[in-house]
Amino acid sequence: MIERDLQFDVLGCRIKIRAEEVNAEGDRLLSPEHIVGLVLSEIDQMKAENSKLDDKQIAVLLALKFAKEKMVLESSLNIDQAEIYKNTSMALKLIEEVCSTTV
Secondary structure, three states, X not given: XXXXXXXXXXXXXXXXEEEEOEOOOOOEXXXXXXXXXXXXXXXXXXXXXXXXXXXXXXXXXXXHHXXXXXXXXXXXXXXXXXHHHHHHHHHHHHHHHHHHHHO
């Protein structure tokens, strides 16, 4: 695993992020540059829409926006998992029925 320290300026805060380029399974991770780039893009968009917001207000609004997006994704994932479980259970039941009639 390769690690490197990166520094970014976000809303006047200097932050340092240790970037792991590859996880234990060898999969590439989302890079800190892409993540911070998304945040900075959202900040710029929010500032363009309302120039009267101060940095603290922008930070709170973005935190709420990202939390909402995370919750929507998690909810969608839970629904998908329930649907997969239901379909798998139905398929298993059908397979058991077919196997019991052929024996």
